[in-house]
Structures are given as structure tokens and as C-alpha cells.
Amino acid sequence: MSDNALEILFCSSELLIEGDRDLETRASLADAERVYATVMLTLDLSRSAALLRERPDEATTERVAELMRGSDEVRRRLIELARPKLAELFEAAPRSLRIELVPVVRVSGARILIDGDAVVSLRSPVKKVYEAHG
Numbered sequence: 001m002s003d004n005a006l007e008i009l010f011c012s013s014e015l016l017i018e019g020d021r022d023l024e025t026r027a028s029l030a031d032a033e034r035v036y037a038t039v040m041l042t043l044d045l046s047r048s049a050a051l052l053r054e055r056p057d058e059a060t061t062e063r064v065a066e067l068m069r070g071s072d073e074v075r076r077r078l079i080e081l082a083r084p085k086l087a088e089l090f091e092a093a094p095r096s097l098r099i100e101l102v103p104v105v106r107v108s109g110a111r112i113l114i115d116g117d118a119v120v121s122l123r124s125p126v127k128k129v130y131e132a133h134g
Helices: 003-011 023-028 045-051 058-068 072-089
Strands: 014-021 032-044 097-101 104-108 111-123
Touching (some): 045 058, 072 111
Antiparallel strands (some): 032 111, 097 111
């Protein structure tokens, strides 16, 4: 899929993220804390119908979904779309997150449903130690 086509689809998407901190892991990690979230994205082709060549029916939606399955670009865009919300959810700087996510692409009518479980590593801010010289 072209970058422009993905941009059109992702612009009208709905993103939902649910997650929480892993309390067991929290105490055992020295440099980073691992947290988990489910990332769900809905792309409704009927919202972009005026920009599409074909009718946004189930057959068209399935063809588009097939092009998205296994795409590194779709995975990258999903992670970058989710990054600010994950940062807000886990009270961290967006660029401090290391996000691992394998998206699953499904079809429901004219909608493409993309979801995946995200494993997010939060890097602790580096603490500077200042020594007082007397």
C-alpha cells in the first residue's frame, strides 16, 4: 500500500488503548519498567469513500486488509499513533517508550480492525549525582 493510501485511512481512524503497569515486574527491573497495553484501531472505509476508487464494501475492505497484514509500515504507523496515548497512560515521555507490538488485522463489514498487545518498556530517567566539594 502506498504511504498516501495509508495516510488517508489512518487520518479517519479511531484509536482505543487499555493498559496497566505490571506490579510484579516493577520491583525487579533496575533500568526499565515493563508495562502492557492493548492497542485497538478501527479504520472505517465508508468514512473515506469519496477518496476511494472502489466502493467501500466488504470485498474491498478485505483486499485492503490483506495488503495491510504483515506490513512493517502499518506496524510502524500504529506504534507512532499509539505512542502519545501510551505515554499519557503510563505518565512517561513519549520518546522514552520502547514499544513492541505485532498487529492483527481483521475485517468487519467496511471496517478494518487492527489490534495487538503492546509490551512497553519505560526507561527510567537518568539520575545525576552531584557531589558537594568542600
